[in-house]
Amino acid sequence: MKKLLIMCGTGIATSTVVTGKVKSWLHEKNIQDRVILHQSKISEAIGRIDEYDIVISTTIVPNSIKHKTIDGIPLLTGVGDDTVYEKVLKKIMK
Amino acid sequence: MQIDPNLIFINLEVETKEEALGILGSQLHISGYVKEKFPESVLEREEKFPTGLHFVPYGVAIPHTDGDKVIQSQLAFASLKKPVPFMEMGNVYKNVEVSLIFMLALTTPKDQPILLQKLMEMFQDKVTMNKLVLLEETGKIMAILQEQLDYK
Numbered sequence: 001m002k003k004l005l006i007m008c009g010t011g012i013a014t015s016t017v018v019t020g021k022v023k024s025w026l027h028e029k030n031i032q033d034r035v036i037l038h039q040s041k042i043s044e045a046i047g048r049i050d051e052y053d054i055v056i057s058t059t060i061v062p063n064s065i066k067h068k069t070i071d072g073i074p075l076l077t078g079v080g081d082d083t084v085y086e087k088v089l090k091k092i093m094k
Numbered sequence: 095m096q097i098d099p100n101l102i103f104i105n106l107e108v109e110t111k112e113e114a115l116g117i118l119g120s121q122l123h124i125s126g127y128v129k130e131k132f133p134e135s136v137l138e139r140e141e142k143f144p145t146g147l148h149f150v151p152y153g154v155a156i157p158h159t160d161g162d163k164v165i166q167s168q169l170a171f172a173s174l175k176k177p178v179p180f181m182e183m184g185n186v187y188k189n190v191e192v193s194l195i196f197m198l199a200l201t202t203p204k205d206q207p208i209l210l211q212k213l214m215e216m217f218q219d220k221v222t223m224n225k226l227v228l229l230e231e232t233g234k235i236m237a238i239l240q241e242q243l244d245y246k
Contacts, residue, residue, distance in 0.1 A: 012161055077217070
């Protein structure tokens, strides 16, 4: 089971949309049982970032966690989201 | 949520994003949807977590802040006479020329994803976005938003 975190600046707006989209995508792929979804604001998540296997962010992240973070803005806008889903899928299947 | 005609700004003349955010935020406060600290908080947050989004043909921004400064969920809209630069969401090094601003006053996560989701769909709909940029009547803008965002 992989722990997937979706975070944004406030934890209520953009991350909620992205969480909804990821949820439906997981069901579409029938891999919802492989993932536990978490949603948070970046200020609360940043100290516990290592607890997560996959991190998607719709906001700017500090350099220290950049390597761990997938840019989630394409999931928000729907423009170029295929590439992001591919990245996430790879991490889930790892 | 019913759209409030006092929160529709058409051909707003501003030089900077701060100016635009100030006007929208203050009106949300005057109309009683948000607390006094909301406008300032939106400005601060926009610096830390920018909300400009690059859509074709019109850049948009969806400024917002924490729900504890919101009394009742609402949306404020502005079409700008000439675009002003916002920083891009997730990328402080890139600017977006923003023509339309949708300021979100959101309370809790639960009631809002659908609104934001519908906004994102609308941003990709060039016909509707053209109308929002060009139309000059509050009633017409409200009708479009009401329909597109499926406000009940």
